[in-house]
Each structure stands twice: as structure tokens, then as C-alpha cells.
Amino acid sequence: MVTRQFPKPSELLEVMSFKKPEFNGKKRRLDSALTIYDLRTIAKRRTPKAAFDYTDGAAEGELSLSRARQAFEDVEFHPGVLRPAPDVDTSVEVLGGPSALPFGIAPTGFTRLMQTEGEIAGAGAAAAAGIPFTLSTLGTTTIEDVKAANPNGRNWFQLYVMRDREISYGLVKRAAEAGFDTLQFTVDTPVAGARLRDKRNGFSIPPQLTVGTILNAIPRPWWWYDFLTTPKLEFASLATTGGTVGELLNSAMDPTISYDDLAIIRDLWPGKIVVKGVQNVEDSKRLIDSGVDGIILSNHGGRQLDRAPVPFHLLPQVVREVGSDATVMVDTGIMNGADIVASMALGAKFTLIGRAYLYGLMAGGREGVDRTIAILRDEIERTMKLLGVSTIAELEPKHVTQLHRLVPLGS
Numbered sequence: 001m002v003t004r005q006f007p008k009p010s011e012l013l014e015v016m017s018f019k020k021p022e023f024n025g026k027k028r029r030l031d032s033a034l035t036i037y038d039l040r041t042i043a044k045r046r047t048p049k050a051a052f053d054y055t056d057g058a059a060e061g062e063l064s065l066s067r068a069r070q071a072f073e074d075v076e077f078h079p080g081v082l083r084p085a086p087d088v089d090t091s092v093e094v095l096g097g098p099s100a101l102p103f104g105i106a107p108t109g110f111t112r113l114m115q116t117e118g119e120i121a122g123a124g125a126a127a128a129a130g131i132p133f134t135l136s137t138l139g140t141t142t143i144e145d146v147k148a149a150n151p152n153g154r155n156w157f158q159l160y161v162m163r164d165r166e167i168s169y170g171l172v173k174r175a176a177e178a179g180f181d182t183l184q185f186t187v188d189t190p191v192a193g194a195r196l197r198d199k200r201n202g203f204s205i206p207p208q209l210t211v212g213t214i215l216n217a218i219p220r221p222w223w224w225y226d227f228l229t230t231p232k233l234e235f236a237s238l239a240t241t242g243g244t245v246g247e248l249l250n251s252a253m254d255p256t257i258s259y260d261d262l263a264i265i266r267d268l269w270p271g272k273i274v275v276k277g278v279q280n281v282e283d284s285k286r287l288i289d290s291g292v293d294g295i296i297l298s299n300h301g302g303r304q305l306d307r308a309p310v311p312f313h314l315l316p317q318v319v320r321e322v323g324s325d326a327t328v329m330v331d332t333g334i335m336n337g338a339d340i341v342a343s344m345a346l347g348a349k350f351t352l353i354g355r356a357y358l359y360g361l362m363a364g365g366r367e368g369v370d371r372t373i374a375i376l377r378d379e380i381e382r383t384m385k386l387l388g389v390s391t392i393a394e395l396e397p398k399h400v401t402q403l404h405r406l407v408p409l410g411s
């Protein structure tokens with residue numbers, strides 16, 4: 001039998017300690033996000049459908065992206081016990097310089113569309129966190145303005161080699177002059193992937209007003225206020241001809257780029273050069289043998305070839321074949337710091353985040369990107385402590401099993 005008593009006022013008072021209310025709406029909103037998926041939910045609520053879908057979407061049936069995310073969820077970690085790791089050091093050296101965390105910000109095109117602060121928010125947040133920021137050829141902020149937002153930190157430039165080679169070479173020179181230390185040469189975009197959401201939404205650059213967009217704008221006045229009261233949304237380094245991003249990519253990109261272009265860029269670029277969008281062992285070996293400083297295993301966040309290999313699945317085999325000294329990096333599908341820990345354990349030297357950064361940006365501009373980085377940092381530190389490792393270098397393949405759902409027939 002439970003014996004009951006009359007509640008004592010002193011005990012009642014103890015449980016009635018109310019939290020101080022947070023009057024800053026943005027801070028309240030961002031603090032409520034505990035995961036990158038929470039930031040995505042906020043982003044979706046605050047951003048017009050066409051802009052959100054441009055960011056969130058991938059190519060065709062979006063299978064490359066969902067498989068890449070699934071592959072990270074299918075990780076099994078193997079912790080060691082009674083190995084105290086009260087403090088963890090998350091810093092790494094990559095491509096000749098430091099990063100306070102084992103990830104950097106991936107290049108994304110048309111970033112001020114997501115939220116007006118765009119690349120400035122990304123570069124500023126990267127500077128504050130001590131991680132590299134990558135500016136896209138299709139960026140909406142100039143090379144020089146990114147440098148001003150991250151004057152002492154590491155800036156990387158992503159290059160598309162375009163039909164008009166001189167435009168690409170001009171950008172390479174400007175990025176070098178501005179002190180960017182690494183060039184990412186993207187090679188997975190001979191033509192644009194079929195981004196069906198953009199087609200269905202009638203999304204074009206520059207954005208056009210239709211009855212649909214106006215109706216969709218009603219619950220999202222802040223985005224439209226920003227859009228209408230800040231400098232015109234346009235590519236900082238490319239002339240805009242109109243059309244969807246896919247149409248624009250197809251008119252600007254050259255489907256014939258080859259190793260010859262890599263050699264020319266290598267000669268023009270004084271810093272480190274990495275090839276982004278590598279998707280098999282053979283290419284990885286050839287590129288590392290040809291003397292590039294690193295490769296990024298990536299399928300462009302699933303935005304190019306659908307049903308492409310999952311970059312995280314390729315990682316162990318590629319590292320085995322090219323050697324553990326080569327700088328092999330990975331992106332696509334990272335939504336949790338534990339995904340980054342798993343990648344580092346399987347031999348990646350670094351990782352990149354695309355949408356995770358953009359969801360933060362859409363959820364709250366610069367502070368939203370800070371929140372993205374804080375969430376990932378927390379997850380990385382906690383996962384390392386739970387695994388019983390104190391430094392990134394201590395992470396090893398033995399800490400991770402990749403469970404496979406989709407296994408090739410006959411294996």
C-alpha cells in the first residue's frame with residue numbers, strides 16, 4: 001500500500017523552479033534544435049518551398065542521397081571500456097594546415113538564396129570555429145568578400161572548369177591572390193543532374209514570382225523581406241542567363257574536361273589541389289598517382305548521378321588501395337557528428353558538410369550556422385568519449401562496422 005501525505009510547501013517550491021524565459025526569438029528557436037534534422041525542420045518552415053527544395057533535393061529519385069544517409073545510420077560502433085577520455089582533442093591537420101574539427105564547409109552554389117547572409121555567414125562561422133570554408137564557383141559572394149569574412153582562417157575555392165576556360169582561369173588567379181590555400185576541382189558535373197523538384201517548382205534563376213510563390217510566401221515574410229531589401233541575388237562570378245540551375249550548369253559546364261585540364265589547373269594554382277567527386281578505386285589511384293594533394297569521395301550530395309556509389313562505402317577500399325598517407329576525404333549524407341567520427345575511423349583525413357550547413361543557415365543565418373557546427377562538435381566529442389578515444393588519430397577501423405543492407409548480387 002502506498003502511504004500518502006499532504007504535499008509540503010517547501011518540497012512543492014523545489015519542483016517549481018521555472019526556467020528563465022528566453023526573449024530572443026532566434027536564440028530560442030536555434031537552442032530548441034538538438035540535431036541537424038531539427039534545424040532542417042525549422043529551415044523548411046522559414047524558407048520558400050522552391051529555395052528549400054533546391055537545397056534539400058537531389059537528382060531523379062534521390063536514391064543516392066537516401067542511401068548515403070542510410071549508410072551512416074547503418075554504422076555499428078565498437079567502444080572500448082575503462083579507457084578514460086575525459087577531454088577529447090578534435091583537431092586535425094589537413095592539406096598543410098590545421099582544422100579545429102574534422103570537417104569543413106563544402107562548396108554550395110547560390111547560397112544567398114537559402115538565406116540572405118549566404119556565404120558570409122558560412123565563412124564567418126567557419127572562422128569562429130577554426131574550420132575551413134569552401135566558396136563555390138557558383139557562389140553568391142565574391143572571393144574577396146569571403147576573404148574579408150574569414151581573413152585569418154582557411155578559405156578553399158571550388159572550381160568548375162567551364163566552356164569558356166578563361167573565366168575559370170581568372171577565378172583561379174583571383175582565389176590565389178586572395179590567399180585561398182586549397183582548390184577543389186569538381187569533376188562529377190559533365191552535365192547537370194536531373195533535379196526534378198526544381199523543375200516541378202518552376203524554380204529559376206533569378207527567382208520569378210508566380211501565383212504559387214506568392215501564396216507560399218505568405219507564412220514566410222522574413223525571407224521575402226530579406227530578398228527584397230538586400231543586394232540583388234545573383235552569381236558573384238558568373239553572368240546569369242536565366243533558367244533552372246540545371247540549365248545554367250549545362251550551358252556553362254564543359255562535358256569534355258579531362259586530365260589535360262587538371263594539368264593546366266595544377267600549373268596555374270600555387271596551393272593544394274584536390275579532386276572532388278571521385279567515385280571509384282581506379283580513379284582514386286590514378287589521381288593520387290598523378291600527384292594531386294587529395295581526393296574527395298563524393299557524389300555531390302546525390303545531386304548528379306542517381307544510384308551512384310555511396311562515398312562512405314567506398315572509403316575503406318579506397319584507403320586500402322591508395323595508402324593511408326594519401327589525403328582521402330569524404331562527403332555526402334553527413335547529418336550527425338557520429339557520421340564524421342565513423343568516416344575518420346575508416347581512414348578519411350577530413351569530411352565536408354553541405355546541407356547540414358545550409359539547414360543551419362536557413363534556420364537562422366550566421367547564428368544558425370554556428371548552431372550547426374556546435375551540434376556536430378557536441379556529437380563528435382560525445383561519440384569519441386563513448387568510444388574511449390581522446391584524439392582523432394586514435395580512431396581506427398576496429399571502432400566501426402559498416403552494416404550492409406544492399407549487397408551486390410552474387411557476393
Ligand SMILES: Cc1cc2nc3c(=O)[nH]c(=O)nc-3n(C[C@H](O)[C@H](O)[C@H](O)COP(=O)(O)O)c2cc1C
Nearest residue numbers: 055106107108109136186300301332333353354355
Ligand atoms: C544546394 C547545394 C549546392 C551545391 N553546389 C555545389 C557547387 O556549386 N559545387 C560543388 O562542387 N558542389 C556543390 N554541392 C555539393 C556539395 O559540395 C557537397 O558535395 C554535398 O552537399 C555533400 O552532401 P551533403 O549535402 O549530404 O552534406 C552543392 C550541394 C548543395 C546541397
